Amino acid sequence: MTILAKRTMSNNESGQxxxxxxLIAEEQTRLLYQQAPISNVTVYSVALLFYxxxxxxxxxxxxxxxxxxLFATATFRLVLWLxxxxxxxxxxxxxxxxxYLIGCLLVGTAWSLIVPYIILANNLTIAxxxxxxxxxxxxxxxxxxSVYLPAFVVYVYPQLLTLIVTLFTYGxxxxxxxxxxxxxxxxxxxxxxxxxxxxLLENISLQVQNSQxxxxxxxxxxxxxxxxxxxxxxxxxxxxxxxxxxxxxRLTETALRKSEERFELAMRGANDGVYDWNLQSNEIYYxxxxxxxxxYEDHELxxxxxxxxxxxxxxxxxxxxxxxTDYINGRRDNFHIEFxxxxxxxxWVDILSRAFLVRDAQGNAIRTVGTHVDISEKKRQEAHILRxxxxxxxxxxxxRFLAMDxxxxxxxxxxxxxxxxxxxxxxxxxxxxxxDTLGHETGDRLLVQAAERLQSVVREGDxxxxxxxxxxxxxxxxxxxxxxxRTVASxxxxxxRHPFSLDERELVVTTSIGIAVYPSDGITPTELLRxxxxxxxHSKEQGRNTFNFFTTEMNLNVSRMLEVEEQLHGAQERxxxxxxxxxxxxxxxxRVVAAEALLRWNNPVLGTVSPDEFxxxxxxxxxxxxxxxxxxxxxxxxxxxxxxxxxxxxxxxxNLSPRQFRDTTLVDYIKDLLECNGLKENALxxxxxxGVLMSGQQDIEHALSRLHNAGIRLAMxxxxxxxxxxxxxxKYPFDVLKVDRSFVNDLTVDPADCELVNAxxxxxxxxxxxxxxxxxxxxxxxxxxxxxxxxxxxxxxFSRPINVDAFTDLLQYHSKAESSV
Ligand code: C2E
Ligand code: CA
Ligand code: CA
Numbered sequence: 001m002t003i004l005a006k007r008t009m010s011n012n013e014s015g016q017x018x019x020x021x022x023l024i025a026e027e028q029t030r031l032l033y034q035q036a037p038i039s040n041v042t043v044y045s046v047a048l049l050f051y052x053x054x055x056x057x058x059x060x061x062x063x064x065x066x067x068x069x070l071f072a073t074a075t076f077r078l079v080l081w082l083x084x085x086x087x088x089x090x091x092x093x094x095x096x097x098x099x100y101l102i103g104c105l106l107v108g109t110a111w112s113l114i115v116p117y118i119i120l121a122n123n124l125t126i127a128x129x130x131x132x133x134x135x136x137x138x139x140x141x142x143x144x145x146s147v148y149l150p151a152f153v154v155y156v157y158p159q160l161l162t163l164i165v166t167l168f169t170y171g172x173x174x175x176x177x178x179x180x181x182x183x184x185x186x187x188x189x190x191x192x193x194x195x196x197x198x199x200l201l202e203n204i205s206l207q208v209q210n211s212q213x214x215x216x217x218x219x220x221x222x223x224x225x226x227x228x229x230x231x232x233x234x235x236x237x238x239x240x241x242x243x244x245x246x247x248x249x250r251l252t253e254t255a256l257r258k259s260e261e262r263f264e265l266a267m268r269g270a271n272d273g274v275y276d277w278n279l280q281s282n283e284i285y286y287x288x289x290x291x292x293x294x295x296y297e298d299h300e301l302x303x304x305x306x307x308x309x310x311x312x313x314x315x316x317x318x319x320x321x322x323x324x325t326d327y328i329n330g331r332r333d334n335f336h337i338e339f340x341x342x343x344x345x346x347x348w349v350d351i352l353s354r355a356f357l358v359r360d361a362q363g364n365a366i367r368t369v370g371t372h373v374d375i376s377e378k379k380r381q382e383a384h385i386l387r388x389x390x391x392x393x394x395x396x397x398x399x400r401f402l403a404m405d406x407x408x409x410x411x412x413x414x415x416x417x418x419x420x421x422x423x424x425x426x427x428x429x430x431x432x433x434x435x436d437t438l439g440h441e442t443g444d445r446l447l448v449q450a451a452e453r454l455q456s457v458v459r460e461g462d463x464x465x466x467x468x469x470x471x472x473x474x475x476x477x478x479x480x481x482x483x484x485x486r487t488v489a490s491x492x493x494x495x496x497r498h499p500f501s502l503d504e505r506e507l508v509v510t511t512s513i514g515i516a517v518y519p520s521d522g523i524t525p526t527e528l529l530r531x532x533x534x535x536x537x538h539s540k541e542q543g544r545n546t547f548n549f550f551t552t553e554m555n556l557n558v559s560r561m562l563e564v565e566e567q568l569h570g571a572q573e574r575x576x577x578x579x580x581x582x583x584x585x586x587x588x589x590x591r592v593v594a595a596e597a598l599l600r601w602n603n604p605v606l607g608t609v610s611p612d613e614f615x616x617x618x619x620x621x622x623x624x625x626x627x628x629x630x631x632x633x634x635x636x637x638x639x640x641x642x643x644x645x646x647x648x649x650x651x652x653x654x655n656l657s658p659r660q661f662r663d664t665t666l667v668d669y670i671k672d673l674l675e676c677n678g679l680k681e682n683a684l685x686x687x688x689x690x691g692v693l694m695s696g697q698q699d700i701e702h703a704l705s706r707l708h709n710a711g712i713r714l715a716m717x718x719x720x721x722x723x724x725x726x727x728x729x730x731k732y733p734f735d736v737l738k739v740d741r742s743f744v745n746d747l748t749v750d751p752a753d754c755e756l757v758n759a760x761x762x763x764x765x766x767x768x769x770x771x772x773x774x775x776x777x778x779x780x781x782x783x784x785x786x787x788x789x790x791x792x793x794x795x796x797x798f799s800r801p802i803n804v805d806a807f808t809d810l811l812q813y814h815s816k817a818e819s820s821v
Contacts, residue, residue: 023208024201026093031147032100036081039144043074043107050114050133057126058117066114073106101154104145108155111137112162134159135185142189146196153190160186252361273372277305279328279365284308293351293374295344313340313348320353328357328365335368338375350379385766389759392466392752394444395451400720400756401763403465403473405727407525410477414518420479421518424489425532426454429510429544431470440751442502446509449502453495457488468743468752473532482517482549489513489547496545512539513547521550526690531555564617567603572626576603579634580801583810584653584772584794587786592814594651594685595642596794597635598801599627619659628660632673638804640679645808646815653685653715658692664699667706674712681711685736689717693728701732708733715772719760729767737764741775741795748780761788 047070054063080099083090091099114130138156145152160182167179273290277283284305288298294311301307312320316339327335335355340348355370390402398406407423414421428450435443447470454464454472463475474492476485492513499506514535522528535550542548571577577599584594601609618624632654639652660666674681686707692700708714715736716729720743729737739760746753757773764771773785776795785793799810 020205020208020212022093024204025097027204027208028148028201029093029096029100032145032151033081033084033096035144036077039140040074040078040081040107043070046133047071047074050130053129054114054117054126057123062117063114066110066117069110069113070107073103073110076106077103097148100148101150104151105154105158108158112158115159115162116166131163134163138185138189142193142196146193147200149194149197152193152197156189157186249361252359252363271373275308275368275370275372277368277370279367290372293372294341294349300344308341311341313342316340324355324368327355328368335370349374350376382766385762389763389766393755394752395448395466397451397455397472398463398465399759400465400467401759403463403467403475404525404529406463406465407473407475407528408727410475411518411523411525411528413477415523417478419477420482421528422476422479422482422485422488423516423518423528423532424474424476424485424492424547425514425516425529425536426472426474426492426511427536427540428470429512429540431509434507434509438503444751445502446500446507449500450496450509450511454492457491457495462488466752468756469746469750473529479517485515485517485549486547489515493545493547510545512536512544514539514550515547516550561617564606564609564614565621567606567609568614568618568621568623571601571603572623572630577601577627577630578803579631579638580803581635581638581807582794582801583799583807584651584792585798586792587782587790591818592798592811593647593649593792594653595639595807596653596687596801597631597655599631599655600801615657619657622659624657624659625663628656629669631655632670636673636677636679636684638807639683640677642808642811643679643683646811650811651683651685651713653687655687655717656692658689661688661692661700661703667703667710670707670712671710682713685713685715687715687717687738690728693732704732716769718774720756729763729769734767734769736772737769738772738774739790744773744775744781744785744795745777747784748778754784757785758788761790765789 047067051063051067077100080096080103084096088096111134115134138160141152141156145155164179164182164186167175167182170176271289273293274287275290276285282305283303284307285303286301286307291298291301294301309317320337320339323332323337324335326332335353337353339351339353341351343349352373352375353370354373355368357365358367358369360366390399391397392399407421410421413419428446431443431446434446447466450470451464451466451472454474458464458474458476461477463473465473465475467473474488476488479485493511496509496511499508501507514532514537516522516528516532516535518528521531531550531554534554535548538554539546539548579597580600581595581597583592584596585591586593599611599615601611601614603609615624618627635652635654639650643650656666663669670684670686674684688704704714713735714733715738716732716734717738718740719737720740737760739757743753743757743760747757748754761771770792771790772792772794773781773790774794776782776785776793776797778797781795782793782797802810
């Protein structure tokens with residue numbers, strides 16, 4: 001590439017607009033200056049040569065002056081050349097050109113100085129020599145300066161014009177002719193130089209254009225490359241989209257195939273009724289089996305959508321329809337529902353209905369294919385189990401579970417209607433003695449008769465329930481005045497004044513009653529039940545056979561509470577807490593599979609305080625938040641150690657209190673804790689009591705479902721005490737049910753407790769929960785629990801709660817014993 005081309009590109013790169021004209025001027029300048037060293041050195045030498053030739057012929061210092069002038073001007077030009085060489089940017093092209101012109105003018109004028117003296121020399125040889133020199137200079141100027149016409153003019157004209165003028169001064173024809181010839185020569189060379197100049201300029205401009213063309217081409221190539229790159233990318237994108245589309249198609253096809261397979265499967269299920277509903281044409285087909293399930297022959301029911309609509313129970317119609325449309329519109333991903341349909345002979349058939357969507361390649365639902373299964377028998381069995389679980393087998397009265405459900409229901413109504421509810425807690429006096437002296441069977445008969453008397457007293461709408469043993473409750477709804485409760489209590493007491501006839505024996509068994517009233521004595525079932533129980537206890541203390549209303553004084557032991565509260569402050573900072581662990585044993589394998597973490601408090605002033613005492617106080621003051629986190633940390637760390645050391649499936653159970661659930665950061669705290677420690681979510685079981693659920697707050701429900709969704713297991717603790725609502729078990733995502741130790745305790749002696757434990761286990765299994773029995777102390781209890789299919793147990797029979805090191809030893813001992821078997 002020529003220098004010019006390079007410059008053009010670089011100039012262009014710097015963004016400068018370089019016009020062709022400027023480029024040409026620059027090239028002219030470059031060519032002019034390029035000649036400078038040679039031409040000026042030539043000037044030196046020629047001047048020197050002529051000095052020696054002319055010195056003897058022309059005197060009075062003129063030659064010296066001439067040579068000096070030549071030397072000076074040539075030096076001036078050389079200096080210019082040097083300056084430009086060192087710093088071409090010093091001046092603009094125009095300035096360089098102008099300087100060059102001045103240089104030319106000076107040198108040209110210097111040469112011309114000698115011309116008048118040629119004649120003076122009066123020596124033909126010298127005249128010819130000098131003339132030759134002059135013409136030689138002019139000739140070389142044509143070559144060198146034709147690039148720039150003004151340079152040629154200022155260089156050549158002074159010399160030739162001086163010559164012409166000098167020749168004319170002679171005035172003779174010969175000199176005149178010579179002068180005219182020179183003039184002609186001048187004109188000719190000028191014309192000639194102009195022509196050369198034009199050609200040269202043309203060449204230069206061509207060169208410039210070429211280089212620009214090359215540059216443009218380069219840019220064009222670059223542009224093309226970019227376009228090609230872009231196109232390639234676009235093509236790649238299209239390719240990707242295409243392959244995505246292909247895989248989506250494949251998926252749709254697979255889904256379609258699957259739907260078809262499902263359809264075939266459904267059709268083959270000979271025992272199921274089948275329907276096929278074309279969503280586009282709205283045609284529907286019911287299989288003969290579908291109709292026979294409802295007692296109809298194939299021809300007796302039309303294949304129309306209205307057939308289903310007219311036979312389904314009014315209560316179920318809208319719900320089913322909603323679910324189906326949600327499924328079709330993609331708002332839910334399955335259709336699975338139970339409803340009732342009317343049989344030809346009038347009775348209701350329980351139907352399990354399932355549906356599958358058939359979609360076209362675009363994913364649009366085109367058909368719904370479904371099955372109907374008659375689940376009436378299953379429903380009957382379930383109802384039977386529920387009945388068993390809800391009614392006391394001995395007296396036929398609602399048992400504890402149903403009692404609590406009813407109470408909750410009553411409280412809801414009462415809070416809505418702003419009315420009162422009374423809970424009468426009854427305990428037969430001296431029942432234990434009857435049982436012990438006359439035997440269980442007599443005891444049972446006494447309970448049955450007592451139940452009948454209780455029922456005879458209450459109004460319709462009020463409930464009598466058996467809580468267990470010889471404990472009953474009477475629930476009085478819509479209470480106008482407290483005196484109404486008093487009246488009922490009095491008549492109950494008087495009912496028991498008459499003797500019971502048992503084994504041809506007349507026996508007087510009185511009752512003690514405690515009364516708690518909603519809302520003044522409590523607003524939750526547990527609270528009310530506990531307070532009624534407390535009031536009953538006072539009746540016993542007052543010599544039995546009487547009733548008492550609950551008063552707050554009955555519960556208070558204020559000074560001790562205050563002391564505990566005081567000592568709780570700062571107890572954590574003083575490191576007074578520790579955590580102990582109680583093993584949970586899997587009954588089938590006899591293995592320790594989990595531990596429950598239990599808090600211990602050792603205070604210098606109060607000594608060891610039971611968690612049953614300090615935890616409620618810690619709750620009230622909020623101290624539980626800090627202590628709760630401490631237990632979580634300890635338990636998680638140790639569980640991780642035990643899992644890594646001995647048993648990868650080992651689980652840890654931790655108790656959480658209601659107050660902790662009101663802490664909105666609880667769930668995130670637990671999740672972070674597990675993540676930081678690297679403990680799997682399903683290794684953690686969180687035990688909550690009904691107290692947590694009772695408040696009915698939305699955020700508690702939310703917290704529980706977030707924990708559940710994170711994979712953390714939830715256990716319902718102390719089941720059987722207090723409220724024990726089935727609804728809670730259904731409503732919240734529990735995995736484990738812990739049967740309270742008070743039931744397990746009397747399992748082998750009290751048939752009512754036995755029944756309650758059995759009912760709890762049945763219910764839990766029915767709802768898909770595992771059961772842990774708490775407080776197992778004897779082999780007898782254990783074997784009964786085994787018989788009832790209870791999965792896990794915990795209690796002093798296996799081990800008391802023990803500290804970390806003791807628990808580690810215990811685990812190690814067990815795993816060694818296992819591996820040696
Ligand atoms: P819980 O959750 O029902 O814990 C089981 C209680 O039963 C423990 O009492 C345990 O020592 C006791 N126990 C275990 N096996 C037997 C047995 O065979 N017979 C008898 N009679 N008792 C047995 P503990 O440790 O005194 O705890 C009492 C309650 O305090 C716990 O009842 C729990 O509700 C609460 N609690 C304990 N630690 C914590 C904790 O870290 N946080 C919270 N929020 N509550 C805790
Ligand atoms: Ca517990
Ligand atoms: Ca418990």
